[in-house]
Amino acid sequence: MADDRKTIGIVGARGHTGAELIRLIAAHPHLEPAFVSSRELAGRRVADHVDGYAGGLRYENLDAAAVAAKGADAVVLALPNGAAAPYVEALEAQAPETVIVDLSADHRFDGAWYYGLPELTRGRYRGERRISNPGCYATAIQLAVAPLKEVLAAPPACFGVSGYSGAGTTPSDRNDPEKLRDNLMPYQLVGHMHEREATRQLGLPVEFMPHVAPHFRGITLTANLWLQRPMTAEAIKARYRERYAGEPLVRVVDDAPWVSRIAGRHHAEIGGFAVAQDGKRVVVVATLDNLLKGAATQAMQNLNLALGLPETEGIPAAAEEATP
Ligand SMILES: NC(=O)C1=CN([C@@H]2O[C@H](COP(=O)(O)OP(=O)(O)OC[C@H]3O[C@@H](n4cnc5c(N)ncnc54)[C@H](OP(=O)(O)O)[C@@H]3O)[C@@H](O)[C@H]2O)C=CC1
Numbered sequence: 001m002a003d004d005r006k007t008i009g010i011v012g013a014r015g016h017t018g019a020e021l022i023r024l025i026a027a028h029p030h031l032e033p034a035f036v037s038s039r040e041l042a043g044r045r046v047a048d049h050v051d052g053y054a055g056g057l058r059y060e061n062l063d064a065a066a067v068a069a070k071g072a073d074a075v076v077l078a079l080p081n082g083a084a085a086p087y088v089e090a091l092e093a094q095a096p097e098t099v100i101v102d103l104s105a106d107h108r109f110d111g112a113w114y115y116g117l118p119e120l121t122r123g124r125y126r127g128e129r130r131i132s133n134p135g136c137y138a139t140a141i142q143l144a145v146a147p148l149k150e151v152l153a154a155p156p157a158c159f160g161v162s163g164y165s166g167a168g169t170t171p172s173d174r175n176d177p178e179k180l181r182d183n184l185m186p187y188q189l190v191g192h193m194h195e196r197e198a199t200r201q202l203g204l205p206v207e208f209m210p211h212v213a214p215h216f217r218g219i220t221l222t223a224n225l226w227l228q229r230p231m232t233a234e235a236i237k238a239r240y241r242e243r244y245a246g247e248p249l250v251r252v253v254d255d256a257p258w259v260s261r262i263a264g265r266h267h268a269e270i271g272g273f274a275v276a277q278d279g280k281r282v283v284v285v286a287t288l289d290n291l292l293k294g295a296a297t298q299a300m301q302n303l304n305l306a307l308g309l310p311e312t313e314g315i316p317a318a319a320e321e322a323t324p
């Protein structure tokens, strides 16, 4: 094992996003797991629970003080919303230099934390060691809307459909395969957290209507955008290509992307660009894997940034996925 490796701890490692992070960290050339914490799986071998991981790591049940005592270079909090506070407090008190990446929504509205959607916010990064990872739909909304935000005439209306892994592992209607069978489940049609998050980050009001579908992973986000002045599809597409040129994890495509093709992939795709006859209404479609670009891959970009590593280090195939 090379000496220059940074150590990463994961709290909430049993969950869907925790498992993705374990895979990414284990395969990363300059990172290694410091610990993976789960109350339910404590003592069990990670290799028995995470496909693609063959190391000898075991889950541990660590409370906040025990997490801080581990002395990891970075800790990722992959916990449900509302659970981060004791871990942040213990790390602040015992190991303040530790980088913390919070996957939950607990710090997305906290100006003291860097909001890490790298393609849109990396220019604002000032060496913060407290990083809030964006929500999955909120990532898709912002990537889909940002290139046109200066020329919009009305709030973007965003129709989102998520695979049910987006609802985590705590049983609910939204991750119950029986209730989802042959179904599309609308929920929280106004005031969803990601509506507020995208509104705050884009600096314009966003309307968001989420739905959950029977597939396991992947989000389709269809954004209806009204323009101040008519534009052609080609001009709009050119704007997106320019905005995301050289971004290995955002690919601008011609056709509306399909969610079935994004599952398991680390990048987001944006396409469609259907323009109404008067040239003033355009529909843009974005897809991403909610567990990857919507969570773990984005967390890896943020970890790399905070630890002084190239932003896409350890993210498979990032180099081949750049927008031409
Ligand atoms: N799923 C997704 O697509 C996305 C999720 N997120 C966010 O990431 C976070 C993790 O999501 P996800 O992996 O889906 O969640 P899961 O429900 O799959 O996992 C949650 C994890 O937290 C642990 N846990 C639950 N409650 C507590 C608690 N009170 N104290 C300590 N540990 C606890 C669980 O393990 P154990 O009970 O064994 O300790 C489990 O490992 C959430 O905040 C979610 O909103 C963000 C973007 C996308």
Ligand SMILES: CC(=O)N[C@@H](CCC(=O)OP(=O)(O)O)C(=O)O
Binding pocket: 081, 103, 104, 105, 134, 135, 136, 137, 162, 163, 164, 165, 166, 167, 168, 174, 193, 194, 210, 211, 212
């Ligand atoms: C299908 C489903 O239920 N999805 C989740 C989004 C998951 C996510 O990104 O949530 P956080 O903002 O809590 O991190 C939801 O709508 O709450």
